[in-house]
Amino acid sequence: MMKHNHVVIMAGGIGSRFWPLSTPEYPKQFIDILGCGRTLIQLTVDRFLGVCPDTNFWVVTNCKYVDIVKQQLPMIPESHILAEPAARNTAPCIAWACWEIKKVDSKANIVVTPSDAVVMNPQEFQRVIANALAFTAYQDNTPQQNHRIVTIGIKPSRPETGYGYVETSDAVDGGIYRVKEFKEKPDLPTAQRYLEKGNYLWNAGIFVWNADTITQCLEDYKPNIAADMDKIVETGDVEHIFPQCEKISIDFAVMEPASKDGKVFTHPADFGWSDLGNWASLHDKLEKDENQNGAVGNVHLVECSNCVVHAENAKKVILQGLDGYVFSEKNGQILVCKRTEEQRIKEWSEK
Amino acid sequence: MMKHNHVVIMAGGIGSRFWPLSTPEYPKQFIDILGCGRTLIQLTVDRFLGVCPDTNFWVVTNCKYVDIVKQQLPMIPESHILAEPAARNTAPCIAWACWEIKKVDSKANIVVTPSDAVVMNPQEFQRVIANALAFTAYQDNTPQQNHRIVTIGIKPSRPETGYGYVETSDAVDGGIYRVKEFKEKPDLPTAQRYLEKGNYLWNAGIFVWNADTITQCLEDYKPNIAADMDKIVETGDVEHIFPQCEKISIDFAVMEPASKDGKVFTHPADFGWSDLGNWASLHDKLEKDENQNGAVGNVHLVECSNCVVHAENAKKVILQGLDGYVFSEKNGQILVCKRTEEQRIKEWSEK
Numbered sequence A, B: 001m002m003k004h005n006h007v008v009i010m011a012g013g014i015g016s017r018f019w020p021l022s023t024p025e026y027p028k029q030f031i032d033i034l035g036c037g038r039t040l041i042q043l044t045v046d047r048f049l050g051v052c053p054d055t056n057f058w059v060v061t062n063c064k065y066v067d068i069v070k071q072q073l074p075m076i077p078e079s080h081i082l083a084e085p086a087a088r089n090t091a092p093c094i095a096w097a098c099w100e101i102k103k104v105d106s107k108a109n110i111v112v113t114p115s116d117a118v119v120m121n122p123q124e125f126q127r128v129i130a131n132a133l134a135f136t137a138y139q140d141n142t143p144q145q146n147h148r149i150v151t152i153g154i155k156p157s158r159p160e161t162g163y164g165y166v167e168t169s170d171a172v173d174g175g176i177y178r179v180k181e182f183k184e185k186p187d188l189p190t191a192q193r194y195l196e197k198g199n200y201l202w203n204a205g206i207f208v209w210n211a212d213t214i215t216q217c218l219e220d221y222k223p224n225i226a227a228d229m230d231k232i233v234e235t236g237d238v239e240h241i242f243p244q245c246e247k248i249s250i251d252f253a254v255m256e257p258a259s260k261d262g263k264v265f266t267h268p269a270d271f272g273w274s275d276l277g278n279w280a281s282l283h284d285k286l287e288k289d290e291n292q293n294g295a296v297g298n299v300h301l302v303e304c305s306n307c308v309v310h311a312e313n314a315k316k317v318i319l320q321g322l323d324g325y326v327f328s329e330k331n332g333q334i335l336v337c338k339r340t341e342e343q344r345i346k347e348w349s350e351k
Helices: A040-048 A063-072 A090-104 A122-136 A188-197 A211-221 A223-235 A238-244 A250-260 A279-285 A339-349 B040-048 B063-072 B090-104 B122-136 B188-197 B211-221 B223-235 B238-244 B250-260 B279-285 B339-349
Strands: A005-010 A057-062 A081-084 A109-114 A149-154 A165-171 A177-183 A200-210 A264-269 A294-297 A299-302 A308-311 A316-320 A325-330 A333-338 B005-010 B057-062 B081-084 B109-114 B149-154 B165-171 B177-183 B200-210 B264-269 B294-297 B299-302 B308-311 B316-320 B325-330 B333-338
Touching: A005 A040, A005 A090, A040 A057, A040 A063, A040 A109, A040 A122, A057 A063, A057 A090, A063 A081, A081 A090, A081 A238, A090 A109, A090 A211, A090 A223, A090 A238, A090 A250, A109 A122, A109 A211, A122 A149, A122 A200, A122 A264, A149 A165, A149 A211, A149 A250, A165 A264, A177 A250, A188 A200, A200 A211, A200 A250, A200 A264, A211 A223, A211 A250, A223 A238, A250 A264, A279 A294, A279 A308, A279 A339, A294 A299, A299 A308, A299 B339, A308 A316, A316 A325, A316 B339, A325 A339, A333 A339, A339 B299, A339 B316, B005 B040, B005 B090, B040 B057, B040 B063, B040 B109, B040 B122, B057 B063, B057 B090, B063 B081, B081 B090, B081 B238, B090 B109, B090 B211, B090 B223, B090 B238, B090 B250, B109 B122, B109 B211, B122 B149, B122 B200, B122 B264, B149 B165, B149 B211, B149 B250, B165 B264, B177 B250, B188 B200, B200 B211, B200 B250, B200 B264, B211 B223, B211 B250, B223 B238, B250 B264, B279 B294, B279 B308, B279 B339, B294 B299, B299 B308, B308 B316, B316 B325, B325 B339, B333 B339
Parallel strands: A005 A057, A005 A109, A057 A081, A149 A264, A294 A308, A299 A316, A308 A325, A316 B333, A333 B316, B005 B057, B005 B109, B057 B081, B149 B264, B294 B308, B299 B316, B308 B325
Antiparallel strands: A109 A200, A149 A200, A165 A177, A165 A200, A177 A264, A325 A333, B109 B200, B149 B200, B165 B177, B165 B200, B177 B264, B325 B333
């Protein structure tokens, strides 16, 4: 079975909230943001090793990041690096990868994952993914089941307002639940209610399905995108067709209509996931000193507390007398700001 | 007369209080610390242009800075760059330069100056220096006067405890006063008393004398150094002789004993002088924005006040929410600290 498993890594994001660490020229998925010696996309591949054959990894990214992908992931075959000529959100991105996979493996069973999240417990991660893949795999000896999509649902640890949620209904089997409804980012009272109720999970954007399921769903819910993909695979003319695809997320294009049709399931999971969407989440994941500072790089902290510091390639950094600040340096660009103001970083970086 | 004027620039300091802007490899006299497009040593030469012939500049520096001097001051003849094999404080440094000058110009009239101070009014500076040189020049048509040394005395604007002082007695001529006594760095009540009394000036370390005077004074007060210099000029063996010279400042070696012998005079001056000895004095000299920030480099300040920022070669710096901080960057080394803690910078930089 495992030989039909494929992993699609989406690596087109531009990560502007981590300026200057992450820039549109070199976004965060390609950065060793945890200071562990591996970039986020390398860590993403690492945690899938053994889930699929090494030759079944695929990366969809913007054409300007292709060289970085080749450099950081030399084991990925060049034909598996799909270079988007323009960003069209996740539905065309995922569709293209799944169409290409189906062409070479009609029985493909596929995991789609972002490239810029972190998972603190990769062993538990592999257990969950294996369960989900078993649930969506083709059954050779039984009639084809109804189409099943699994989205990995993270058990919430706090009333987070920065993520979308998945509301579960009945358990089916193997720790998997039917999805009742997708919920957009809630306000704080709603998020608190979700946390109390217990049957709401964070939507991590990790999807599992087989090739038939995803192609059929797109034909049903977004026939225009399915038709574009047929043309791309037939003619190879990505350059002209892809930029004209409808710009829409996979959530709106497939997950929501499919959930109304009872095709979407979720595997609740607790493997120390974070989308590393902002400095607060990075601070959360970094090892802290006794003053709650998290620092990456050759950084000397004197009378500092509650700081998050990333100075990947600075020779030496000395910080004194800062409480609750972000410090970030890359390639001669430097940011110092209060952690409470981090949502303004993108605006400043464009000055 | 002017053809006998010579200017000796002392450029051996290591400026460790401005780390990482100034490092032992590239100290502050070679830095464009004011962000005006000229380094401190270049500004020093600039303000003497016209005081002496262009060919009469001399630089004494540590041997490891010779290449920097050549690069920054290409008009200085190579034979006028005196490379100290070891730092022996100012007396051997100044003695060596004056001996070399006397060898090529027996009627030389000499100004000795540090390389790392700033002067905001170069026109007034030239007027004062010209007066002092007139006072120490050889008089061809009259019998040789008694030896006269002039030290430039800065009119104090505040009760500064970081400088030595010169106490004046009677006025002689051309705005020049006899020096009664040199005073070491005072405590604050003493500095306040000096300021009130009005006849105490800051010792700027700028000395004016003719070649006969300084050689004679060293022979009288420090015959060991004079003998070493005779040998250096005779044999050219700087390498062996210089490092064994007595390590002593010109203040102790010459100025104090000469003042007791009535040979030392001072020219009170008010030309916006600062020794730029610390970040506070740099902040003082930089142009400030409406929030009292002084910044050099491509620096964007958001909700910052009372900061002093130097990011000479950073591509872009964004600072937010800092009040009363030093920010300094050079070659991938970065410092952020409270201005009140700047005296600890040297200690941190050695970590």
